[in-house]
Amino acid sequence: MRPEIIPEPTLVRLTIYGRCLNDLIEEGATLVASDELAHRAGVNAAQVRKDLSYLGSFGRRGVGYDVRHLSDRIATAMGLTKERGFIIVGAGRLGSALMGYDGFNKKGFRAAAAFDADINKVGQAIGSVTIRDINELSSFVQANGTEIGIITVPASFAQSVADSLVKAGIKAILNFAPIVIKVPAGIRYRQVELSSEMEVLAHYLNSQGD
Amino acid sequence: MRPEIIPEPTLVRLTIYGRCLNDLIEEGATLVASDELAHRAGVNAAQVRKDLSYLGSFGRRGVGYDVRHLSDRIATAMGLTKERGFIIVGAGRLGSALMGYDGFNKKGFRAAAAFDADINKVGQAIGSVTIRDINELSSFVQANGTEIGIITVPASFAQSVADSLVKAGIKAILNFAPIVIKVPAGIRYRQVELSSEMEVLAHYLNSQGD
DNA sequence: ACTTGTGAAGATGTTCACAGCA
DNA sequence: TGCTGTGAACATCTTCACAAGT
Structure with a gap:
């Protein structure tokens, strides 16, 4: 089969x-x-x-x-035979944590860059990369052929970040923002719903027994 | 229906x-x-x-x-009508990020405590709570009736942390460590597989077209 | 004897399509 | 006419059970 x-x-x-x-x-x-x-x-x-x-x-x-x-x-x-670069948009706590997440490295995913809209964060280092201005996102993706973009910005900015990523030529998006994002056909999209996980647990806690 | x-x-x-x-x-x-x-x-x-x-x-x-x-x-x-406390075991970057994750607060989940085995971290503050020694885990859960435990320790420690949580009386576990954990029947368990998400995207990137 | 590989059965989840009610 | 609620049809996923290979 x-x-x-x-x-x-x-x-x-x-x-x-x-x-x-x-x-x-x-x-x-x-x-x-x-x-x-x-x-x-x-x-x-x-x-x-x-x-x-x-x-x-x-x-x-x-x-x-x-x-x-x-x-x-x-x-x-699983397509893990070559190294793949990813970028993270949103250099807050979650973004920074994912930036250095060891499980990604182990599977050949390499943190290529981090971006943030906050001017004060730009230039700071997280792990081995420096936070860049979000305006450089498009040129970076095009120059480096980055395939995967991780979104860790607040929900209200997530769709526009996704649009930028798509326009820049990203092929796959992993979204941690709590909002369902629309991407064009052909772009691979997955979402991690942190709050949903907790809510499902809460549901089961309520309906005791089975 | x-x-x-x-x-x-x-x-x-x-x-x-x-x-x-x-x-x-x-x-x-x-x-x-x-x-x-x-x-x-x-x-x-x-x-x-x-x-x-x-x-x-x-x-x-x-x-x-x-x-x-x-x-x-x-x-x-979804059982969101009352506030529920949760604790985080493993005060690394991911644990700290989740500790202050706004999406949890919005749904009535309250960060009650964080624990770590690293003596150097104990006493430090993340957000509004102080990192406690992991040995205090059991007494804390029992004293506070905490229902939900979040695991953000390395894979090799995750099962034993889960065992401690269960013994302490926790009712639900959300595991971020990259290992499948065994919990007794009656304990609610969910796992967030960060690496799997990336690998599934990588698979689709490889098998271009559809 | 042991363990895979897989059709077939069974269970679960999704979508259709339309009756029923405002 | 518009939109819900839901059986029935369909699609997908999981488990069973056993033939086949070593």
């Missing part, structure tokens, strides 16, 4: 499997069975096998999967 | 509708139709009506929904 497109829930789980496989490599394991991987990823074994089948069939029946090969296969599928 | 349980995708969308309704209130709107709300939330109108039907039927046919009433109804369903 090898369709051109992989379902999104599968993509998300593949990233989790990828991380579990890294752990297994560090532990010195060379083989892993679907139920071991399932246990580590918090899903069931049939799910793991179905998910992996989207990448081809390279497990060995009666044996399991080769840890290193599977790890490589997932990295390839 | 009013089943005891609301599907999780619906819960997440309800939080988005809630935010859109707040915007509408600020704009002075008193009525809203499902397609207007759908447009703002980035979903389709049938989805909005189906989602809202889980809360009962109080729209007016031919007219729409009363903005304020709908907003209240959603807040009630």
Whole structure:
């Protein structure tokens, strides 16, 4: 089974499997069975096998999967074989935290620049980069061919920042601002809704029992 | 239609509708139709009506929904009618950013305390709270009846922090550490996978076209 | 004997389409 | 006429269960 497109829930789980496989490599394991991987990823074994089948069939029946090969296969599928630059727009606390987030580096994402509209912040360093004036955003993206833009500005500015990013030629946007943003077809868009996460927990706290 | 349980995708969308309704209130709107709300939330109108039907039927046919009433109804369903304290374990950059995240306050979540294992951080202030020693975690949760714990420690410490939180009596956990955590049944658990978000974008960047 | 790979079944979620009410 | 509320149709996702390979 090898369709051109992989379902999104599968993509998300593949990233989790990828991380579990890294752990297994560090532990010195060379083989892993679907139920071991399932246990580590918090899903069931049939799910793991179905998910992996989207990448081809390279497990060995009666044996399991080769840890290193599977790890490589997932990295390839997730497009992690080359370094990708990203920029962050909005150098507040959240933006600064993401700028130095180690999990991004580990997967080959490199913080290329940070931008802010606040003149007082411009010139300050966060991690290895200097905060730039937001007016330089377009020229920077064009000059560097940056693919991914992360939005961490207040909600009221998020749509216009997204528009600028798109106009500048960015290909994918990860939005942390609490507002649904409209992007043209062809631009990849994902949103992290921090408040929603808490609200869903609150809902469950209220409806006790199950 | 009013089943005891609301599907999780619906819960997440309800939080988005809630935010859109707040915007509408600020704009002075008193009525809203499902397609207007759908447009703002980035979903389709049938989805909005189906989602809202889980809360009962109080729209007016031919007219729409009363903005304020709908907003209240959603807040009630999401358990946002009372203030809830949360604590953050791991006072690094991400933890500090979340500590002061405005979106939480707006929905009635109150930062009650922050904890860290690093002795040098203990005593420092982030926002309105002081960083405490992680050994005080259990007594604090018990004394204050804190319901929600946010984990922003490195992956290698996350499971043991979660165990401590559970033992201390926390009811819900929001985990930002890049590792799947096991919690006993009855504890509400959600995970924000920052790296997964980027990896999914990278996947789509690779498989150009559609 | 053990574990994968996968059709088929089952469960869940989304969209359609229209009856019903203002 | 306009918009909701919702069964029914459709689409998607998950799990089962077992044939097939080692």
